[in-house]
Amino acid sequence: MSAYLKNPAAWQESWDRQQEAFMPDREERFAAMLNAVAAVTDGDEPRLLDLAGGTGSISLRLLARFPRARVTVLDQDPVLLAMAESSLRDRGTVVDADLSDPGWRAKLPGEPFDAVLTATALHWLPPERVGALYAEVREVLRPGGVFANADHMEDEGLPGLSEKLRAHRDRVREARYATGAATSWPRWWELAGADEQLAAKAVERARIYPEKHHDFEWIPPATWHVEALRTAGFREAGILWRGGTDAAVAGLK
Template sequence: MAHTDTSTAQPIPSADWTAWQASWDRQQEWYMPDREERFRVMLDMVEALVGPKPRVLDLACGTGSISDRLLKRLPEAVSTGVDLDPALLTIARGSFDGDARVEFVTADLKDPDWPARLPYDSYDAVLTATALHWLHSDPLRTLYGQIAHLVRDGGVFMNADHMPDEATPRINAADRALRHARQERAKAEGALDWRDWWDVAAADPLLAEPTAKRFEIYGEHADGDTPSPDWHARTLREAGFGEARTVWRSPSDALVLGLK
Protein backbone atom coordinates (compact mmCIF):
# COMPACT_ATOMS: atom_id res chain seq x y z
CA MET A 1 0.00 0.00 0.00
CA ALA A 2 1.40 3.40 -0.96
CA HIS A 3 1.85 5.82 1.92
CA THR A 4 1.92 9.60 1.95
CA ASP A 5 5.24 10.69 3.43
CA THR A 6 4.40 11.98 6.89
CA SER A 7 7.62 10.87 8.51
CA THR A 8 8.44 14.30 9.96
CA ALA A 9 6.40 16.27 12.45
CA GLN A 10 4.83 18.65 9.93
CA PRO A 11 1.20 19.73 10.29
CA ILE A 12 -1.28 17.76 8.19
CA PRO A 13 -4.07 19.85 6.60
CA SER A 14 -7.27 19.58 8.63
CA ALA A 15 -9.77 17.05 7.28
CA ASP A 16 -7.16 15.42 5.01
CA TRP A 17 -8.16 12.04 6.36
CA THR A 18 -6.15 10.12 3.76
CA ALA A 19 -3.02 11.84 5.01
CA TRP A 20 -3.93 11.11 8.61
CA GLN A 21 -4.45 7.44 7.76
CA ALA A 22 -1.07 7.30 6.05
CA SER A 23 0.56 9.08 8.98
CA TRP A 24 -0.89 6.57 11.44
CA ASP A 25 0.34 3.70 9.25
CA ARG A 26 3.86 5.11 9.17
CA GLN A 27 3.91 5.58 12.95
CA GLN A 28 2.72 2.01 13.50
CA GLU A 29 5.27 0.67 11.01
CA TRP A 30 8.02 2.30 13.05
CA TYR A 31 7.19 -0.31 15.68
CA MET A 32 6.10 -3.11 13.32
CA PRO A 33 7.86 -3.11 9.95
CA ASP A 34 6.06 -6.38 9.10
CA ARG A 35 2.61 -4.88 9.80
CA GLU A 36 1.36 -5.31 6.22
CA GLU A 37 2.43 -8.95 6.17
CA ARG A 38 0.29 -9.77 9.19
CA PHE A 39 -2.66 -7.98 7.59
CA ARG A 40 -2.14 -10.01 4.42
CA VAL A 41 -2.18 -13.32 6.30
CA MET A 42 -5.21 -12.20 8.31
CA LEU A 43 -7.19 -11.47 5.15
CA ASP A 44 -5.95 -14.67 3.50
CA MET A 45 -7.48 -16.59 6.39
CA VAL A 46 -10.73 -14.61 6.22
CA GLU A 47 -11.13 -15.39 2.54
CA ALA A 48 -10.12 -19.03 2.97
CA LEU A 49 -12.44 -19.75 5.90
CA VAL A 50 -15.52 -17.52 5.41
CA GLY A 51 -15.37 -16.46 1.75
CA PRO A 52 -15.12 -13.20 -0.21
CA LYS A 53 -18.23 -11.45 1.18
CA PRO A 54 -17.77 -11.51 4.95
CA ARG A 55 -19.51 -9.50 7.62
CA VAL A 56 -16.58 -8.32 9.76
CA LEU A 57 -16.24 -6.78 13.20
CA ASP A 58 -13.12 -4.60 13.27
CA LEU A 59 -12.49 -4.79 17.02
CA ALA A 60 -10.66 -1.88 18.70
CA CYS A 61 -10.50 -0.52 15.16
CA GLY A 62 -8.54 2.70 15.71
CA THR A 63 -8.41 4.57 12.41
CA GLY A 64 -9.92 1.61 10.56
CA SER A 65 -6.68 0.08 9.29
CA ILE A 66 -8.15 -3.42 9.07
CA SER A 67 -11.38 -2.21 7.44
CA ASP A 68 -9.39 -0.26 4.85
CA ARG A 69 -7.40 -3.31 3.80
CA LEU A 70 -10.43 -5.59 4.04
CA LEU A 71 -12.50 -3.54 1.60
CA LYS A 72 -9.64 -3.12 -0.85
CA ARG A 73 -9.04 -6.86 -0.81
CA LEU A 74 -12.70 -7.97 -0.58
CA PRO A 75 -14.89 -5.15 -1.90
CA GLU A 76 -18.16 -6.99 -1.19
CA ALA A 77 -17.38 -7.25 2.52
CA VAL A 78 -19.10 -5.11 5.17
CA SER A 79 -17.43 -3.93 8.34
CA THR A 80 -18.38 -2.62 11.76
CA GLY A 81 -15.59 -0.77 13.53
CA VAL A 82 -15.80 -0.47 17.31
CA ASP A 83 -13.51 1.62 19.51
CA LEU A 84 -13.54 4.08 22.39
CA ASP A 85 -10.76 6.42 21.23
CA PRO A 86 -12.46 9.64 20.05
CA ALA A 87 -9.46 10.90 18.07
CA LEU A 88 -8.85 7.70 16.12
CA LEU A 89 -12.60 7.32 15.52
CA THR A 90 -12.69 10.86 14.14
CA ILE A 91 -10.08 9.87 11.56
CA ALA A 92 -11.90 6.60 10.83
CA ARG A 93 -15.28 8.25 10.32
CA GLY A 94 -13.76 10.94 8.13
CA SER A 95 -11.87 8.40 6.05
CA PHE A 96 -14.91 6.20 5.34
CA ASP A 97 -17.50 8.95 5.09
CA GLY A 98 -20.08 7.99 2.46
CA ASP A 99 -19.04 4.32 2.28
CA ALA A 100 -22.18 2.34 3.14
CA ARG A 101 -20.13 -0.81 3.70
CA VAL A 102 -18.64 0.58 6.93
CA GLU A 103 -20.09 1.90 10.16
CA PHE A 104 -18.42 2.82 13.42
CA VAL A 105 -19.58 2.30 16.99
CA THR A 106 -18.24 3.99 20.11
CA ALA A 107 -18.03 1.43 22.90
CA ASP A 108 -15.79 0.42 25.79
CA LEU A 109 -14.75 -3.23 25.54
CA LYS A 110 -14.55 -3.34 29.33
CA ASP A 111 -18.28 -2.59 29.51
CA PRO A 112 -20.10 -5.94 29.79
CA ASP A 113 -22.88 -4.62 27.54
CA TRP A 114 -20.70 -3.38 24.67
CA PRO A 115 -22.00 -6.04 22.20
CA ALA A 116 -25.50 -4.57 22.53
CA ARG A 117 -24.27 -1.47 20.68
CA LEU A 118 -23.39 -3.45 17.56
CA PRO A 119 -25.70 -3.41 14.52
CA TYR A 120 -25.53 -7.22 14.09
CA ASP A 121 -25.92 -10.14 16.48
CA SER A 122 -23.25 -12.23 14.75
CA TYR A 123 -20.27 -11.87 12.42
CA ASP A 124 -18.41 -14.08 9.98
CA ALA A 125 -15.10 -12.71 11.27
CA VAL A 126 -13.93 -10.64 14.23
CA LEU A 127 -10.51 -9.11 13.61
CA THR A 128 -8.18 -7.06 15.77
CA ALA A 129 -4.55 -5.98 15.60
CA THR A 130 -2.16 -4.29 18.01
CA ALA A 131 -4.94 -3.31 20.37
CA LEU A 132 -5.83 -5.87 23.03
CA HIS A 133 -2.43 -5.74 24.76
CA TRP A 134 -3.86 -2.94 26.92
CA LEU A 135 -6.13 -5.50 28.61
CA HIS A 136 -4.91 -7.66 31.48
CA SER A 137 -5.39 -11.40 31.17
CA ASP A 138 -8.59 -11.73 33.20
CA PRO A 139 -10.53 -9.03 31.26
CA LEU A 140 -9.12 -10.44 28.03
CA ARG A 141 -10.40 -13.90 28.94
CA THR A 142 -13.83 -12.36 29.54
CA LEU A 143 -13.65 -10.53 26.21
CA TYR A 144 -12.79 -13.76 24.39
CA GLY A 145 -15.92 -15.31 25.84
CA GLN A 146 -18.01 -12.41 24.51
CA ILE A 147 -16.35 -12.68 21.10
CA ALA A 148 -17.14 -16.41 20.96
CA HIS A 149 -20.85 -15.51 21.17
CA LEU A 150 -20.50 -12.96 18.34
CA VAL A 151 -18.73 -15.27 15.88
CA ARG A 152 -21.12 -17.50 13.94
CA ASP A 153 -20.53 -21.24 13.72
CA GLY A 154 -17.80 -21.69 11.12
CA GLY A 155 -16.65 -18.11 11.60
CA VAL A 156 -13.25 -16.86 12.76
CA PHE A 157 -11.60 -14.59 15.28
CA MET A 158 -8.07 -13.31 14.77
CA ASN A 159 -5.84 -11.28 17.06
CA ALA A 160 -2.47 -9.96 15.87
CA ASP A 161 -0.47 -8.45 18.68
CA HIS A 162 2.70 -8.48 20.75
CA MET A 163 2.89 -12.06 22.06
CA PRO A 164 6.44 -12.88 23.19
CA ASP A 165 7.48 -16.33 24.32
CA GLU A 166 8.77 -15.87 27.86
CA ALA A 167 10.50 -19.27 27.68
CA THR A 168 13.21 -17.77 25.41
CA PRO A 169 14.58 -14.70 27.25
CA ARG A 170 17.91 -14.51 25.42
CA ILE A 171 16.24 -14.71 22.00
CA ASN A 172 13.74 -12.07 23.11
CA ALA A 173 16.49 -9.75 24.35
CA ALA A 174 18.47 -10.04 21.12
CA ASP A 175 15.40 -9.36 19.01
CA ARG A 176 14.43 -6.39 21.19
CA ALA A 177 17.91 -4.86 20.95
CA LEU A 178 17.95 -5.12 17.16
CA ARG A 179 14.45 -3.65 16.83
CA HIS A 180 15.28 -0.74 19.12
CA ALA A 181 18.47 0.03 17.20
CA ARG A 182 16.53 0.13 13.92
CA GLN A 183 13.86 2.33 15.49
CA GLU A 184 16.43 4.81 16.76
CA ARG A 185 18.01 5.04 13.31
CA ALA A 186 14.60 5.67 11.75
CA LYS A 187 13.74 8.29 14.35
CA ALA A 188 17.03 10.07 13.71
CA GLU A 189 15.91 10.28 10.07
CA GLY A 190 12.61 11.92 11.07
CA ALA A 191 10.20 9.05 11.81
CA LEU A 192 7.45 9.77 14.34
CA ASP A 193 7.06 7.55 17.35
CA TRP A 194 3.76 7.14 19.23
CA ARG A 195 4.23 10.20 21.44
CA ASP A 196 5.38 12.40 18.53
CA TRP A 197 2.35 11.39 16.48
CA TRP A 198 -0.06 12.36 19.23
CA ASP A 199 1.69 15.73 19.60
CA VAL A 200 0.99 16.40 15.92
CA ALA A 201 -2.64 15.30 16.33
CA ALA A 202 -3.09 17.58 19.35
CA ALA A 203 -1.97 20.54 17.25
CA ASP A 204 -4.62 19.93 14.55
CA PRO A 205 -7.77 22.06 14.93
CA LEU A 206 -10.10 19.13 14.16
CA LEU A 207 -8.27 16.60 16.32
CA ALA A 208 -7.21 18.72 19.30
CA GLU A 209 -10.43 18.21 21.29
CA PRO A 210 -10.87 14.47 20.62
CA THR A 211 -7.15 13.97 21.34
CA ALA A 212 -7.52 15.67 24.72
CA LYS A 213 -10.54 13.46 25.46
CA ARG A 214 -8.56 10.41 24.40
CA PHE A 215 -5.91 11.08 27.04
CA GLU A 216 -8.60 11.69 29.65
CA ILE A 217 -9.93 8.19 28.92
CA TYR A 218 -6.70 6.24 28.62
CA GLY A 219 -3.99 8.28 30.26
CA GLU A 220 -0.53 8.27 28.76
CA HIS A 221 -0.53 4.59 27.85
CA ALA A 222 -2.43 1.51 28.93
CA ASP A 223 -0.64 -1.14 30.94
CA GLY A 224 -1.97 -4.58 30.04
CA ASP A 225 -0.53 -8.07 29.66
CA THR A 226 1.26 -9.70 26.74
CA PRO A 227 0.67 -13.45 27.20
CA SER A 228 2.14 -15.98 24.79
CA PRO A 229 0.44 -17.25 21.62
CA ASP A 230 -0.16 -20.57 23.39
CA TRP A 231 -2.11 -18.75 26.12
CA HIS A 232 -4.28 -17.03 23.50
CA ALA A 233 -4.97 -20.27 21.62
CA ARG A 234 -5.78 -22.17 24.81
CA THR A 235 -8.04 -19.39 26.10
CA LEU A 236 -9.92 -19.24 22.80
CA ARG A 237 -10.56 -22.98 22.92
CA GLU A 238 -11.79 -22.63 26.50
CA ALA A 239 -14.11 -19.83 25.33
CA GLY A 240 -15.79 -22.12 22.79
CA PHE A 241 -13.69 -22.07 19.63
CA GLY A 242 -13.29 -25.53 18.11
CA GLU A 243 -9.78 -24.89 16.83
CA ALA A 244 -7.21 -22.22 17.65
CA ARG A 245 -3.56 -21.77 16.77
CA THR A 246 -0.91 -19.35 15.58
CA VAL A 247 -1.09 -18.75 11.82
CA TRP A 248 1.71 -16.16 11.58
CA ARG A 249 4.47 -14.96 13.82
CA SER A 250 7.65 -12.88 14.04
CA PRO A 251 10.23 -13.08 16.84
CA SER A 252 8.04 -10.89 19.06
CA ASP A 253 4.52 -10.79 17.57
CA ALA A 254 1.95 -13.34 16.49
CA LEU A 255 -1.40 -13.75 14.77
CA VAL A 256 -3.64 -16.25 16.58
CA LEU A 257 -6.77 -17.59 14.88
CA GLY A 258 -9.79 -19.18 16.50
CA LEU A 259 -12.26 -21.11 14.33
CA LYS A 260 -15.75 -21.49 15.77
Protein backbone atom coordinates in the same frame (compact mmCIF):
# COMPACT_ATOMS: atom_id res chain seq x y z
CA MET B 1 -18.26 14.11 14.64
CA SER B 2 -19.52 17.39 13.17
CA ALA B 3 -17.47 17.17 9.97
CA TYR B 4 -15.16 14.78 8.22
CA LEU B 5 -11.44 15.47 8.44
CA LYS B 6 -10.08 17.57 5.59
CA ASN B 7 -7.18 15.21 4.87
CA PRO B 8 -8.16 11.70 6.03
CA ALA B 9 -5.81 9.95 3.58
CA ALA B 10 -2.84 11.97 4.85
CA TRP B 11 -3.74 11.26 8.47
CA GLN B 12 -4.08 7.56 7.69
CA GLU B 13 -0.69 7.58 5.99
CA SER B 14 0.94 9.29 8.96
CA TRP B 15 -0.65 6.77 11.33
CA ASP B 16 0.50 3.84 9.19
CA ARG B 17 4.08 5.09 9.03
CA GLN B 18 4.17 5.66 12.77
CA GLN B 19 2.81 2.17 13.40
CA GLU B 20 5.12 0.53 10.84
CA ALA B 21 8.12 2.05 12.56
CA PHE B 22 6.98 0.37 15.77
CA MET B 23 6.08 -2.92 14.02
CA PRO B 24 8.03 -3.39 10.78
CA ASP B 25 6.09 -6.56 9.92
CA ARG B 26 2.70 -4.92 10.46
CA GLU B 27 1.52 -5.59 6.91
CA GLU B 28 2.53 -9.24 7.14
CA ARG B 29 0.27 -9.85 10.13
CA PHE B 30 -2.58 -8.01 8.42
CA ALA B 31 -2.14 -10.14 5.30
CA ALA B 32 -2.21 -13.37 7.32
CA MET B 33 -5.42 -12.33 9.07
CA LEU B 34 -7.11 -11.23 5.85
CA ASN B 35 -6.17 -14.55 4.25
CA ALA B 36 -8.00 -16.26 7.11
CA VAL B 37 -11.07 -14.11 6.41
CA ALA B 38 -10.94 -15.07 2.73
CA ALA B 39 -10.58 -18.74 3.63
CA VAL B 40 -13.76 -18.90 5.75
CA THR B 41 -15.92 -16.64 3.59
CA ASP B 42 -18.07 -17.64 0.63
CA GLY B 43 -18.33 -14.92 -1.98
CA ASP B 44 -16.93 -11.41 -1.86
CA GLU B 45 -18.96 -9.78 0.92
CA PRO B 46 -17.29 -10.77 4.19
CA ARG B 47 -18.75 -9.25 7.35
CA LEU B 48 -15.91 -8.00 9.53
CA LEU B 49 -15.74 -6.63 13.05
CA ASP B 50 -12.54 -4.61 13.39
CA LEU B 51 -12.19 -4.89 17.17
CA ALA B 52 -10.31 -2.07 18.91
CA GLY B 53 -9.83 -1.06 15.29
CA GLY B 54 -8.54 2.47 15.84
CA THR B 55 -8.33 4.31 12.52
CA GLY B 56 -9.81 1.36 10.64
CA SER B 57 -6.49 0.12 9.25
CA ILE B 58 -7.64 -3.49 8.98
CA SER B 59 -11.04 -2.55 7.57
CA LEU B 60 -9.50 -0.36 4.86
CA ARG B 61 -7.26 -3.23 3.78
CA LEU B 62 -10.17 -5.64 3.71
CA LEU B 63 -12.19 -3.21 1.59
CA ALA B 64 -9.26 -2.86 -0.82
CA ARG B 65 -9.34 -6.64 -1.24
CA PHE B 66 -13.13 -7.10 -1.05
CA PRO B 67 -14.80 -3.82 -2.09
CA ARG B 68 -18.25 -5.17 -1.19
CA ALA B 69 -17.23 -6.22 2.33
CA ARG B 70 -19.30 -4.99 5.26
CA VAL B 71 -17.09 -3.65 8.01
CA THR B 72 -17.68 -2.39 11.54
CA VAL B 73 -14.89 -0.58 13.38
CA LEU B 74 -15.21 -0.58 17.16
CA ASP B 75 -12.97 1.52 19.37
CA GLN B 76 -13.12 4.03 22.22
CA ASP B 77 -10.45 6.54 21.20
CA PRO B 78 -12.13 9.76 19.93
CA VAL B 79 -9.18 10.78 17.75
CA LEU B 80 -8.85 7.41 16.04
CA LEU B 81 -12.61 7.05 15.64
CA ALA B 82 -12.74 10.45 13.91
CA MET B 83 -10.08 9.22 11.50
CA ALA B 84 -11.94 5.95 10.89
CA GLU B 85 -15.22 7.71 10.25
CA SER B 86 -13.57 10.14 7.82
CA SER B 87 -11.79 7.36 5.93
CA LEU B 88 -14.69 4.91 5.73
CA ARG B 89 -17.57 7.37 5.22
CA ASP B 90 -20.43 5.27 3.82
CA ARG B 91 -18.32 2.13 3.38
CA GLY B 92 -18.58 0.96 6.98
CA THR B 93 -19.99 1.46 10.45
CA VAL B 94 -18.04 3.08 13.30
CA VAL B 95 -18.96 2.13 16.88
CA ASP B 96 -17.79 3.86 20.07
CA ALA B 97 -17.56 1.23 22.83
CA ASP B 98 -15.36 0.24 25.77
CA LEU B 99 -14.11 -3.36 25.63
CA SER B 100 -13.59 -3.41 29.39
CA ASP B 101 -17.40 -3.33 29.65
CA PRO B 102 -19.14 -6.62 28.68
CA GLY B 103 -22.01 -4.53 27.35
CA TRP B 104 -20.00 -3.56 24.26
CA ARG B 105 -21.86 -6.14 22.17
CA ALA B 106 -25.17 -4.27 22.53
CA LYS B 107 -23.80 -1.51 20.29
CA LEU B 108 -23.12 -3.83 17.34
CA PRO B 109 -25.30 -4.44 14.31
CA GLY B 110 -27.55 -7.45 14.91
CA GLU B 111 -26.08 -9.61 12.16
CA PRO B 112 -23.30 -12.05 13.15
CA PHE B 113 -19.83 -11.60 11.68
CA ASP B 114 -17.77 -13.85 9.44
CA ALA B 115 -14.62 -12.60 11.15
CA VAL B 116 -13.47 -10.56 14.12
CA LEU B 117 -9.93 -9.20 13.87
CA THR B 118 -7.85 -7.17 16.30
CA ALA B 119 -4.22 -6.10 16.35
CA THR B 120 -1.89 -4.77 19.03
CA ALA B 121 -4.67 -3.69 21.33
CA LEU B 122 -5.73 -6.29 23.89
CA HIS B 123 -2.48 -6.25 25.89
CA TRP B 124 -3.87 -3.20 27.68
CA LEU B 125 -6.55 -5.39 29.29
CA PRO B 126 -6.00 -7.56 32.41
CA PRO B 127 -5.86 -11.33 31.88
CA GLU B 128 -9.28 -12.13 33.32
CA ARG B 129 -10.87 -9.57 30.98
CA VAL B 130 -9.07 -10.94 27.91
CA GLY B 131 -10.34 -14.45 28.67
CA ALA B 132 -13.91 -13.18 29.11
CA LEU B 133 -13.64 -11.08 25.95
CA TYR B 134 -12.68 -14.12 23.90
CA ALA B 135 -15.91 -15.82 24.95
CA GLU B 136 -17.88 -12.65 24.10
CA VAL B 137 -16.24 -12.44 20.68
CA ARG B 138 -17.24 -16.03 19.97
CA GLU B 139 -20.87 -15.08 20.56
CA VAL B 140 -20.85 -12.44 17.80
CA LEU B 141 -19.37 -14.81 15.19
CA ARG B 142 -21.42 -16.99 12.90
CA PRO B 143 -20.75 -20.76 13.05
CA GLY B 144 -17.52 -21.33 11.14
CA GLY B 145 -16.42 -17.73 11.64
CA VAL B 146 -12.86 -16.84 12.58
CA PHE B 147 -11.33 -14.63 15.26
CA ALA B 148 -7.71 -13.49 15.12
CA ASN B 149 -5.67 -11.45 17.57
CA ALA B 150 -2.22 -10.20 16.55
CA ASP B 151 -0.13 -8.80 19.37
CA HIS B 152 3.15 -9.03 21.27
CA MET B 153 3.40 -12.78 22.05
CA GLU B 154 6.87 -14.16 22.56
CA ASP B 155 7.86 -17.76 22.01
CA GLU B 156 8.55 -19.28 25.42
CA GLY B 157 11.25 -21.49 23.96
CA LEU B 158 13.34 -18.57 22.67
CA PRO B 159 13.89 -16.18 25.59
CA GLY B 160 17.46 -15.24 24.63
CA LEU B 161 16.73 -14.78 20.96
CA SER B 162 13.56 -12.83 21.77
CA GLU B 163 15.63 -10.37 23.80
CA LYS B 164 18.02 -9.89 20.87
CA LEU B 165 15.14 -9.49 18.43
CA ARG B 166 13.61 -6.77 20.60
CA ALA B 167 16.94 -4.95 20.83
CA HIS B 168 17.41 -5.13 17.06
CA ARG B 169 13.88 -3.87 16.45
CA ASP B 170 14.48 -0.95 18.84
CA ARG B 171 17.68 0.07 17.03
CA VAL B 172 15.95 0.08 13.66
CA ARG B 173 13.02 2.05 15.08
CA GLU B 174 15.22 4.71 16.67
CA ALA B 175 17.14 5.11 13.42
CA ARG B 176 13.90 5.77 11.57
CA TYR B 177 12.88 8.35 14.16
CA ALA B 178 16.29 10.03 14.03
CA THR B 179 16.23 10.40 10.24
CA GLY B 180 12.63 11.55 10.10
CA ALA B 181 11.52 8.48 8.15
CA ALA B 182 8.70 8.02 10.65
CA THR B 183 7.06 9.87 13.51
CA SER B 184 7.32 8.53 17.04
CA TRP B 185 4.20 7.69 19.07
CA PRO B 186 4.45 10.80 21.33
CA ARG B 187 5.18 13.10 18.39
CA TRP B 188 2.24 11.76 16.39
CA TRP B 189 -0.13 12.58 19.24
CA GLU B 190 1.36 16.06 19.55
CA LEU B 191 0.56 16.66 15.88
CA ALA B 192 -2.97 15.32 16.29
CA GLY B 193 -3.54 17.57 19.29
CA ALA B 194 -2.41 20.58 17.30
CA ASP B 195 -4.78 19.93 14.39
CA GLU B 196 -7.78 22.25 14.36
CA GLN B 197 -10.23 19.41 13.74
CA LEU B 198 -8.66 16.84 16.07
CA ALA B 199 -7.71 19.10 19.00
CA ALA B 200 -11.08 18.76 20.75
CA LYS B 201 -10.99 15.01 20.20
CA ALA B 202 -7.52 14.89 21.76
CA VAL B 203 -8.81 16.68 24.86
CA GLU B 204 -11.68 14.20 25.08
CA ARG B 205 -9.19 11.35 24.68
CA ALA B 206 -7.12 12.64 27.61
CA ARG B 207 -10.20 12.41 29.82
CA ILE B 208 -10.88 8.81 28.77
CA TYR B 209 -7.29 7.63 29.06
CA PRO B 210 -5.46 8.86 32.16
CA GLU B 211 -1.82 9.84 31.85
CA LYS B 212 -0.70 6.48 33.28
CA HIS B 213 -3.01 4.47 31.00
CA HIS B 214 -0.16 2.89 29.06
CA ASP B 215 1.83 1.97 32.17
CA PHE B 216 -0.05 -1.33 32.33
CA GLU B 217 0.79 -3.97 29.76
CA TRP B 218 0.11 -7.66 30.10
CA ILE B 219 2.00 -9.68 27.49
CA PRO B 220 1.69 -13.46 27.90
CA PRO B 221 3.08 -15.93 25.35
CA ALA B 222 1.00 -17.13 22.42
CA THR B 223 0.36 -20.43 24.20
CA TRP B 224 -1.65 -18.60 26.86
CA HIS B 225 -3.88 -17.06 24.21
CA VAL B 226 -4.41 -20.38 22.42
CA GLU B 227 -5.50 -22.02 25.65
CA ALA B 228 -7.77 -19.06 26.47
CA LEU B 229 -9.45 -19.41 23.08
CA ARG B 230 -10.09 -23.09 23.72
CA THR B 231 -11.48 -22.31 27.16
CA ALA B 232 -13.76 -19.70 25.56
CA GLY B 233 -15.32 -22.42 23.42
CA PHE B 234 -13.59 -22.11 20.05
CA ARG B 235 -13.50 -25.55 18.42
CA GLU B 236 -10.09 -24.85 16.90
CA ALA B 237 -7.34 -22.56 18.19
CA GLY B 238 -3.72 -22.07 17.25
CA ILE B 239 -1.02 -19.75 15.94
CA LEU B 240 -1.87 -18.22 12.57
CA TRP B 241 1.27 -16.14 12.08
CA ARG B 242 4.54 -15.37 13.82
CA GLY B 243 7.07 -12.61 13.25
CA GLY B 244 9.87 -12.35 15.79
CA THR B 245 8.41 -11.58 19.19
CA ASP B 246 4.89 -10.97 17.81
CA ALA B 247 2.26 -13.49 16.74
CA ALA B 248 -1.33 -13.81 15.66
CA VAL B 249 -3.52 -16.46 17.27
CA ALA B 250 -6.78 -17.57 15.72
CA GLY B 251 -9.90 -19.36 16.83
CA LEU B 252 -12.55 -21.02 14.67
CA LYS B 253 -16.11 -21.10 15.98
